[in-house]
Amino acid sequence: MIGMMLVAVFGGYFLASAILFKYPTLLHKKKKLKFKPTHISHRGGAGENLENTITAFQHAIDVGTEMLELDCHITADGQVVVSHDNNLDRVCGQAIKVIETEYKALPPIKNCLGVQFKKDALCHSCSQDVKIPLLKDVFQAFPTMPINIDIKMDDDELISKVNELITEYNRENLCIWGSRMEKVKKKLRSVNSNVPLFYSFGGIMKLLLLFYSGLLPFFPIQESSMEIIMPSIVLNEENCPFELNKKQKLLVRIADKLLMRPSLFRHLERRGIQTYLWVLNEDEEFERAFRLGATGVMTDFPSKLKAFLDAHPEYRREEQI
Template sequence: MFYVFLGLSTYIATSTFFLYNPQLLHGKKKSAIKCRHISHRGGAAENLENTITAFKQLLRLIAKIWFLSLLCSAIDCDTDMLEIDLHITKDGQVVVSHDDYLSRSCQKAIYVNQTDYQDLPMLEPPLKVTFTKDDWCYGDRSDRKIALLSEVFDAFANTPINMDLKVCDEKLIIQTDCLIRKYKRENITIWGSANDVVLQKLYLQNPEVPTFFSKRRVVITILLFYTGLLPFVPIKESYFEVIMPSIVKKVLNPELPIKSCAYAKFIDYLLMRPSLINHLKRRGIQVYLWVLNDENDFRRAFRLGADGIVTDYPTKLQKFLQKQKSD
């Protein structure tokens, strides 16, 4: 028992030491992208999600606020990011859309991957803002077109973009990579997927483009953290992008039963650990929490150590950041 205790104590002490000093085992990741303000689907509560108009109005807003406070444009600074979702059409066009089945966003019972781009319907507002209790976005009806990824790259050549590939489709991966290379965006683009199979394909397709964690990789990371193995394991991803579990009851399902509430609180406790977040940051892995839409959640996220927040309300988050800076 003495040797078991000695071995266990040594392991715990060693793991704890490297948890706080990971640079002794791993080189710190470096990224050209460092963002605090990330707009979910281009700010889905303020403009029609994933449209060119939403992106342009968002950047004009941020540029105006930052110009007044810092005399610089957010377009030229690494302080903001667009978060978008990708699908591919039947004729091989990469489009910016959260949904493959368009009944929610376009009120049409069709699939993006079964439709040529020219035949895709227009967005039909109002659109439900997913990560709110009961908010709807009516938006600017002058632009209801599902945008091409190439159009987004053309219009926002210097803007960091976070891309979620929603389906496991070889053509989507290849075409997206071709556009990244064409526009020379390897250093200002993040890509990834909740699907770990897609994530592994992205590594093979273009290892120069930084990735965010899949769901499976998040679970593995949590298990490694609580078993003390995380400090010893190399990590390929550069961005730890996870939901803040506390918003599940508050926003996504306020009527959750008691057992489900307890489960959500338990997951929140496991995931929202400052020691985990700080360890990842010491390794150069940025931590983004989503999708947060009120000041209390903004405040908690930054208190936990998050690098950035993904929000549907870019105006609200920008004002919060300015207020924090002035305070």
């Protein structure tokens, strides 16, 4: 008797899970973003222009990018700047911290930078633009371009100032923001729930647990985008900036199997949640990402991704909503 009851309970659970997995809008309202980018320029296209500069962003837009990805820090005098690093040694050649320096005292960007996601690649400045820009400069220069904002530090003033700029420039529907830190992501949601969120690392781990347990279709999702590395890119020795031993390579392959699940991507898409894979810089990586069902690809080489999409129009997503 107990066995039959357990069979009925678990059978009902798995059936309901399967139905809701395929038809999640029976339980959840589908999210509707004002953008659906296929082509996303990582740091504005760090392989073609100095990263996170106005010149890089303009070039990416000129070649047809549909979203700019950038990073934010705050200076000692409360200015929100577009920079991936707080310590400016890599980018500017001076071991000073953005958070401890006034904006006017920030040094210029070096004329040549390495490309972090492409081994031995160097990006040389092709303009005189070596200034770390303010976030408001980017908003003013590109008022209609969707922007993906990565908050790099757990700093309440930074979060508050970024939100003020988003609202001042009426960009709540044209930005998506988040952090790799779950604590920061929660703060962002509490500050302004109208701005779409992307998953933190911890959030992605929870998402995978729900997915593999069959519970995901029953849970509401706050986030609007899952932005994850495609683990297989680090197995390419020509591109990986560090060497992996056999054990590490095995772990990467396991991670790739767990993360790169077309069925998960399809379920999220049915719920209006977009998937962006990063940072992809080769045609074979672009091809795999779109075959897996990714909404968009983040790249350091916007011209290369543009050429790939021109050659493969079947991977272009529907027009912006």
